[in-house]
Amino acid sequence: GFFRRILVDNEHSSRTLLLSKAVIEQNAANYTAWQYRRTCLREIHKNSSAEQRWKAWSEEKDFCTEQCTNNPKNYQVWFHRRACVLGMSAAAAELKLSTAKDAAVELEFIASVLSDENKNYHAWGHRQWALKHFGTQWEGELAFIDELLEEDVRNNSAWNQRYFVLQNTADLKSAAVVGPEVDYALKAIRKAPNNSSPWNYLEGLVAPLGFAAFPQVRKACEDLGGRSGAAGGDGATAANAARCIPALALLTRVLEDSGAAADAALCKTLCGELSSLDPIRERFWRWRAAQR
DSSP: OHHHHHHHHTOOSHHHHHHHHHHHHHOTTOHHHHHHHHHHHHHHTTTSOHHHHHHHHHHHHHHHHHHHHHOTTOHHHHHHHHHHHHHHHHHHHHHTOOOHHHHHHHHHHHHHHHHHOTTOHHHHHHHHHHHHHHOSOOTTHHHHHHHHHHHOTTOHHHHHHHHHHHHHHSOTTOHHHHHHHHHHHHHHHHHOTTOHHHHHHHHHHHTTTOGGGOHHHHHHHHHHHOOSSOOSTHHHHHHHHHSOHHHHHHHHHHHHHHOOHHHHHHHHHHHHHHHHHOGGGHHHHHHHHHHO
């Protein structure tokens, strides 16, 4: 009741800031309380010095850290944290202070959240935003991703982050840049061939440049996909069970991209086989086969 009253009165003061804190501690998903809190901070400090504003937003980020720790998958908390970082950065710019330490602290905090749940969508989204906002922490990000993928090669969020980093720091139109990443992905694929994440990463890197530029991709697809046309009966069942569906799926793209008549025919055959090997996407593979 009290909170609804201050919203009507549009009061922005120290006591209403405390009240919004109490409301959030009862329900951290109350987006109205978070929004009011941001407005309240801006109004209270609109005439404050840059140093006072930096301190206010820094203290607010401490509160946000507590809430992020307790509610790591709450969107409102992460959105509010972004406002805190922006407020600190704006004040730091006026004071001509470096934000390098703030950037390192922010990434370190996000890493601690990801250590508990390495596929936390909100934490990854905030990490991407922080990297672009500060613009000074790109260099160590690939090493961070390497550690995560070493722990869990199936971490699709880490694969997505790797592509994001390269998009923002490298020329993905250059074969010299993409080549080492192709080898990196293939190495990961050999650890867990049926893990679709590195296959998707590989396709995203190579398709824009053309699969012909990286023959090792076709070879890996053929090797891990197994032979088609195996013997009938139980032998066929065993052979099919051993075939790697992600490899065959990418092989259809490779064959399609080559432009050769023989490859086009083989692509059609593979799509037909995949309609049986990959029953969840049976209709998709039948459609692909019909397009040939």
